[in-house]
Amino acid sequence: QKEVEQDPGPLSVPEGAIVSLNCTYSNSAFQYFMWYRQYSRKGPELLMYTYSSGNKEDGRFTAQVDKSSKYISLFIRDSQPSDSATYLCAMWQGAQKLVFGQGTRLTINP
Amino acid sequence: DTGVSQNPRHKITKRGQNVTFRCDPISEHNRLYWYRQTLGQGPEFLTYFQNEAQLEKSRLLSDRFSAERPKGSFSTLEIQRTEQGDSAMYLCASSFVNQETQYFGPGTRLLVL
Numbered sequence: 676q677k678e679v680e681q682d683p684g685p686l687s688v689p690e691g692a693i694v695s696l697n698c699t700y701s702n703s704a705f706q707y708f709m710w711y712r713q714y715s716r717k718g719p720e721l722l723m724y725t726y727s728s729g730n731k732e733d734g735r736f737t738a739q740v741d742k743s744s745k746y747i748s749l750f751i752r753d754s755q756p757s758d759s760a761t762y763l764c765a766m767w768q769g770a771q772k773l774v775f776g777q778g779t780r781l782t783i784n785p
Numbered sequence: 786d787t788g789v790s791q792n793p794r795h796k797i798t799k800r801g802q803n804v805t806f807r808c809d810p811i812s813e814h815n816r817l818y819w820y821r822q823t824l825g826q827g828p829e830f831l832t833y834f835q836n837e838a839q840l841e842k843s844r845l846l847s848d849r850f851s852a853e854r855p856k857g858s859f860s861t862l863e864i865q866r867t868e869q870g871d872s873a874m875y876l877c878a879s880s881f882v883n884q885e886t887q888y889f890g891p892g893t894r895l896l897v898l
Contacts, residue, residue, distance in 0.1 A: 683825065707885040718789075718876055718889040719828065763827050767885040771841055772818070773878075775827030 681776025694751040698764035705766040789890035810879030
């Protein structure tokens with residue numbers, strides 16, 4: 676079993692929809708939770724990171740962490756075609772490496 | 786541009802050849818990481834440096850792989866006797882010490898024929 680599980684999709688939604696992306700994890704030692712966005716043939720770009728359980732909002736993006744369920748989510752409101760990308764969740768436990776999910780490929784249709 | 790840079794961006798090589806990639810991190814960052822990403826997967830950790838010291842290597846990093854960061858600035862990743870299974874995107878990231886946020890470069894895409 677992988678430490679971080681993420682549905683690879685693909686996920687296709689109409690422009691303006693609310694998008695929900697999720698990851699589950701098994702290692703309770705993870706302390707920080709990140710979301711990266713990766714456009715095709717590019718490096719991952721950090722979107723948001725959170726430390727504790729709860730919500731964190733940044734513009735149209737909301738990151739949610741539920742440590743008791745080992746479940747994290749990223750919500751995108753008013754989705755735009757430019758949001759079309761692969762979204763990677765990543766986790767950090769105080770060791771040096773990030774542990775990534777598989778990535779969810781998202782397409783926003785105009 | 787003060788982000789992480791990687792060169793070359795693309796590399797096509799024949800099986801059995803050696804290849805070397807370079808990463809220039811964000812200049813103030815002490816830590817430098819290498820990851821490998823295959824198609825449809827998330828990045829997987831290979832190794833990391835704090836300044837010039839290589840502090841951790843993944844079991845993914847076989848003895849054909851070697852990484853250096855000789856002056857604590859740029860880093861190189863060399864793959865000897867490349868195999869088709871080495872075809873992947875090689876990503877470099879950097880961060881401050883004990884900082885959870887890592888910033889990635891654009892990657893070097895390797896294709897081994």
